Amino acid sequence: MTTVESHDGKRLLEQLGASDYGKPPLGCMQCGLCAATCPLGPAMELPPRKLILYAAAGNLEPVLSSPALWMCVACYACSKRCPRGIELTEGLWPALRDAAMQAGIQPPAELQETFQNVLKYGNVLGKSPRQRLDWTKGLDVRVLDLSREPRPVDVLWLVGCYPSYYPRNQVVARAFARILTELGVSWGILGARERSPGECDRMFGEEGLFETLVEQNRELFDKQDFGKLVVLDPHAFRALQSFYPRFGAWYPVQHYTMFLAEHLEQLRPLIVRPVEAVVTYHDNCCVGRRCGCYDPPRELLQLIPGVKLVEMARNRDDSLCCGGGGGGMWLDAHIVAHGGQRLSDERVRQAAASGADTLAVSCPYELSRFEDAAKVTGLEERLKVRDIIELLAESMELGERSVS
Amino acid sequence: MSAQDVLVLAEIRGETLDAVTLELLAAARGLVSATGGNVGVIVLGRDGAGHASSMGAADRIIVFDDPQLSTYAPETYVAALGELLAAERPRALLIGATSIGWDVAPLVAARLDAPLVIGCIRIMDGEGDLRVTASFYGGKMLAECRVTGAPAILMVQPGSFRPASEPGKAEIEIRTLAAPLQPGAIAFEQWILPQAGDVDITQHDVLVAIGRGIQQKDNVELAESLAQALGGAVCASRPVVDQGWLPATRQVGKSGMTVKPKLYFALGISGAPEHQEGMKGADLVIAVNTDPKAPIFDVAHYGAELDILDLLPALTEAIEAKRG
């Protein structure tokens, strides 16, 4: 293992500043807004401003070995607030995590396993690629597997790992397939060849793994003829929109809320029945705070008669992260062990306090995180968690036919 | 000594005669019943002769007396066995797939250029050849093999044969080697016993066992909650212990503990033979695994194809509700 030399800290920050990830970190004025706004700030031994302070002073070793390095859930709150415009979430954190791993510091075991899974099997869950199409079994609409039958389509839909493999999310995948078909969109998927776009790996600091995935995905995408990519996962959206182009891999991409919102008028006549629910929408961090897309999800919800939309006290750019990004899905143990809390628990309390009986989400992680949190906080009876797709499908009478 | 004779290596560690020895005797008896021949059990080290009364199923008990054999060392064991087999040329030598067996069986096979089969679960006569069924690929595939040449060295999976109970003639022969054994490069120094103070899982009626499916250290507490609701203890398969999420004293399996509880939950455990060895004797086994082909379902009484991370909280709740 190489030992990290102290002067590397300043050099690392300089290199980061010279890259195009926001303004130079060395411009940090130590105001502490990042630490104050970070939902896990109080539990971090070294919040962002201290990471910069130590690194700039040439004292990188405590930074790289601090457990705080693995507590960021990539919620973008700090980056949003930083008065110097330093790209903390997408620049500083991944760079420090990468530096730690290069120096031989072992990331938490759960993350290691995720990396191995993505590298070997192309998905974070470590499931066989051949099972990627299991969600389509018994589906009543035709699924075009472009890896076997390539042909031009308007939409290449990247289904994602959780919607492909995880039973709770497979419901959402099937509903979206029905909605796309009902809309008359020409669409296809990559079937068993689909691989994770690698957004989380980049944020966890596995730059090398991310590069490998960009190469693999480019090869897959370049063989296809499509108008745009559509994703269910906001993190995938961010990666494809912002990080892939840095490698020269540029593809038009939309998160499904943006895509469907563009088709608002085509959707309207397909809505055939009301859904009686008091709904509050949780703005996810990537599509919301980072990309400023707050209205399209709400427009979709307001399309549904019977839905009464209420807002949580913290909404839009002030939304509280579910805690699943940046590795958070796998780091609950680590975070709780170091005095942090499960943010999803707090968020469902906020949802219930808004008077809603339904918490609407548009990110695959949030379904399981919020449903778990509802059980843990005893709110299971009061609060249902649904993806927007599920609510739309219900109102279009395209929901699950069989009991699952 | 006839060409139909079968020899068995007694597995003795310190003062304990491992149960696998009696299983090997049963396998040997089964083989000679078709062909005639005697069953001999080999005891390395004079101290082992004290176990003779337990090995009544053998026709001969061959005790090797050499000071070097008082503790286990691969080189001396292999030298003794090599000499015996060269002299006796039995049809087969059966050795348990134990820590000692994994050293000795292949080394003897290599030394004698004799056929070797590992993972044997069935041994039969096939008109001159031996017909052996062996398990490999983590228990996911069986190979039916024909073995030509003698002696055949067969490493037997513990738990594959019911321990022999019928008595044989059991005459004891004490033998010395042609020349005294010399110490080799490998020397046993001492036994290292596990730390006392932790839970003794062999004493619990209810065990909640977790495997790779538990995924994160944090999730171990889900198993603890269930164990608590049932008044039991948490144990694990090797991968969980390898990660350091539970101490080695909680490991169930070939290289861990053997348990015989009233209730054994196998959660997120694939059930490879090494694990099955440690828990097959449980009265009631309930297995949960997302892989319907997991070998654990072969030894379970009830099974469910669910994710343990979802089932565990629901199950704990259901049990608590029953307790009222």
Place this chain on the structure above:
Amino acid sequence: MNIAVVVRQVPDLIEPLEIAPCGTAIDLDAASFILNESDDHALEQALLLKEAGGGTVTVVALDSGDVDNTLYTAAAKGADALIKISQQDHAPRSPRTAAARYAEAVKPLGADLVLVGVQAHDELDGALPPFLAAAMGLPYVGVIRGVRAATETGAVIVCKEFPGAVMAQVRVKLPAILGILGADQPPRYVPVSRIRAAMKSAQLSECEAAAPQREPLVSVVRLVPPAPAARAEMLSGSEAEVAARIADILSAKGLVK
């Protein structure tokens, strides 16, 4: 201490195994391959010994499957040299012939210690580490969890694992071969960027090693997926339904107090 590590690729059990049309072997073309788990532990143990006491680690593999990736990963983790043994023939690889090949490649290294994973799940009629020891004329002990250098040079102290969490402490004079079950710590993680860098910078030397042709003493008559005498009664339904059913079963047996 100069250490040689032998690593093998084995079929990944995450996919169901398919029997080849001949019926006596697994369809290797349909299988995907991964590094044998106990060989990964052997590599980790070698790296730990090198870090503790200096020396070199050479990793040796037969050319098969995705072995290049495995070798470069080993280099990224700290291995000093990589050797790939090319195979001209495609005869089934039995541990005995494999051992002869490895012996030819490893002997010239003059290693003090050779570490090999004690098990590989595709082994049937042999076990590589002891066969390699016999082919190289080196002493062997296996089922080892943990190796450290002895205070005097030329020996190591190893822990041989026994049931019930009991270990035997064993002294081994070098040169010797050890069959590794586990290292002193789990195999380390190395970032993919290091592996990619190793692919550009690490030297992978190739050698040839003949396999003696011989009639197999053990022949597979047929492969059969295990058909158990008894099988679990499968409970179906949602988590809540299955949980309730199990609670009923336990309650009926007096196991819920």
